Amino acid sequence: MEAATGDRICIHGHVVGHPDRHGEIVEVRGARGEPPYMVRFEDGQTTLMFPGPDAVADLDQALSAVPAQLAGGFTTICVKPSQFIDDTAAIGAFCRSLAAKAASLGES
Numbered sequence: 001m002e003a004a005t006g007d008r009i010c011i012h013g014h015v016v017g018h019p020d021r022h023g024e025i026v027e028v029r030g031a032r033g034e035p036p037y038m039v040r041f042e043d044g045q046t047t048l049m050f051p052g053p054d055a056v057a058d059l060d061q062a063l064s065a066v067p068a069q070l071a072g073g074f075t076t077i078c079v080k081p082s083q084f085i086d087d088t089a090a091i092g093a094f095c096r097s098l099a100a101k102a103a104s105l106g107e108s
Contacts, residue, residue: 001034001035001051001055001057001083002032002033002034003025003028003033003037003057004025004028004033005025005026005027005028006024006025007024007025007057007058007061008022008023008024008025008057008058008061009022009023009024009025009037009039009051009055009056009057009058010022010055010056010057010058011023011051011054011055012054012055012056012086014054021041021042022041022042023039023040023041023042024039024040025037025038025039026038026039026040026046029048035049035050035051036048036049036050037049037050037051053086054086056083056084056085056086057083057084058084059084059097059098059101060101062079062083062084063101063102063105066102066105067105070105077102079098081094081095
């Protein structure tokens with residue numbers, strides 16, 4: 001996983017009754033965007049962490065960079081589903097959602 005300051009991260013709950021935790025990366029301590037990260041969660045807690053396989057990036061935040069990339073001349077945008085979901089059974093739904101979001105990027 002690579003990240004930058006300001007990126008959003010979601011840590012999935014592992015136990016029934018433990019909700020997902022959402023946070024913002026406030027500091028990247030790895031040399032090239034790799035962990036560890038200082039993450040400030042929605043409850044205000046800040047934690048130094050090495051995200052595990054239960055951590056995924058925020059798709060909407062990632063897609064927010066696409067219009068500027070297109071304006072800059074990029075013609076291909078690649079998305080790796082495993083950066084955003086961890087359930088292989090959800091790939092179809094993820095791809096449909098991604099296609100709908102991508103189609104709306106051209107709308108004003």
